[in-house]
């Protein structure tokens with residue numbers, strides 16, 4: 001069997017991926033691709049990144065045996081990959097550090113980013129503060145309201161937040177506006193994309209930076225259990241935490257890989273973000289992948305209780321994994337995620353973010369009394385602090401004093 | 402025969418307007434008026450939900466058209482209808498790739514055959530064009546190339562080999578409808594392109610006034626201009642009053658015409 005070697009040199013994962021951008025951006029993406037190819041092999045770059053991972057982020061993140069959930073499930077042995085313990089509270093910082101080091105090497109002085117949940121915005125603002133670079137964050141007006149704590153965090157960190165009032169007023173349009181900013185300011189600006197979405201080389205670059213998650217998990221489980229896991233589970237928005245966990249296991253054919261999307265009110269309704277369950281292949285933000293669209297190719301608005309999963313597209317590599325049956329994808333509704341959010345808090349004393357609550361919900365749903373004696377790793381990619389107000393409102397708890 | 406092969410040597414005027422804006426019926430009246438003025442080229446913009454390279458004015462026009470339920474089929478039918486009085490005017494469709502993919506490449510090209518002379522696909526770079534270009538060439542429709550200030554001479558040479566119709570030179574980095582024109586930079590870059598290609602070069606993005614049109618045509622080696630956002634902005638400036646708009650538009654287009 002051939003080793004997994006996607007993407008090819010023009011950013012293709014099978015038919016998916018590619019670079020669908022205007023000619024103003026194209027020369028830039030080609031330059032970025034060349035720089036990235038060179039720099040990622042550079043020993044100094046790697047050691048700088050490793051040092052930041054260890055001493056700034058707090059890596060490696062632990063692999064925690066969730067004994068109480070295991071007992072509750074009467075199913076597989078459940079391990080949490082605890083990227084929620086990272087500095088800034090989610091996996092997003094892994095990617096931001098990689099990209100800002102690259103931006104510095106390329107001589108860029110101005111950083112822009114899009115954000116949905118605000119986690120990527122916070123992580124970007126954090127690395128900009130650390131490296132003393134100007135930082136502009138595009139955020140949908142709707143998300144600014146539901147992720148207030150993160151908005152304040154970004155401001156404290158010195159970022160300029162630009163509310164996006166057009167379209168869905170969430171992640172999709174924040175990304176459109178960030179791309180427009182980039183087209184205008186090509187010469188001095190570096191766009192730190194927060195997920196495995198966008199045109200090549202972003203999906204590859206973000207996956208590579210996030211794959212520290214899977215590399216660590218692989219080593220950790222081999223050291224604890226002396227064997228590979230049977231299952232990997234991660235939530236999928238644009239797909240970065242999931243690709244980060246999955247990628248180092250793609251040559252291990254016996255490891256079953258499961259991605260969990262946000263189904264919102266249900267993947268058969270119009271209020272969903274389950275791109276791979278409810279979508280069809282098309283182009284969004286410069287890449288060919290599954291996308292929620294109508295018959296005319298107009299992109300639909302997504303819906304999810306979780307701002308980080310509220311995106312009508314998905315990274316092209318996930319489309320490839322799905323199409324080639326290297327991974328399977330399932331939808332979890334707002335309601336199911338909210339229940340899992342509470343259950344995990346009570347059982348393990350860990351308040352998860354609403355995004356990995358989708359992965360947890362699938363675990364509770366599909367593994368109860370099943371797959372005994374198997375080993376499962378779930379990517380607990382973010383903590384729930386940012387979601388407390390949203391969750392309280394949904395559960396009906398009054399947070400006003 | 403492709404009308405783009407018969408473009409005049411100088412002062413080419415290309416007018417961009419969004420299809421179905423503000424509604425299908427009103428759009429028909431607007432295009433009829435544009436056609437009456439016999440510009441060398443009309444660019445028909447197909448609305449897209451996520452027009453990445455467009456500024457607020459064109460975004461707004463796209464959204465109005467789509468909110469009124471406009472479909473790709475309706476846009477193409479509209480263009481066909483207007484083309485009855487096409488005469489020597491060249492018809493160019495400007496769109497994003499996802500629109501074509503969902504319509505089906507073959508089906509789309511077939512639906513344009515006979516009255517569309519060129520297609521501009523904003524987010525289709527040279528690296529990805531092979532399949533569509535093949536289909537278009539079979540049907541005598543030109544794939545119009547975009548060149549930006551970021552495209553260096555080496556890349557321009559590659560992109561413009563066998564170019565047809567005209568070259569769309571993007572006046573500045575940025576999205577449609579923004580930016581001030583930097584004539585010195587335009588002049589310099591157009592000069593470079595002229596050494597590479599004989600295909601007419603039109604300057605677009607940010608061209609608004611009669612003065613812009615005159616300067617680009619006289620002070621640079623460009624062969625003409627493309628005006629878009631400025632025409633659409635007028636509609637909003639007139640509080641969406643169609644009657645007034647068509648009168649102003651008519652006057653405005655006449656003022657831009659040199660040929």
Ligand SMILES: Cc1ncc(COP(=O)(O)O)c(C=O)c1O
Pocket residue numbers: 090091092116117118119120194195196235236237238239240241242307308309353355356381382383
């Ligand atoms: C904690 C957390 N998990 C998951 C996501 C979704 O992104 P991705 O699918 O790229 O991991 C986000 C996005 O903001 C997030 O904050």
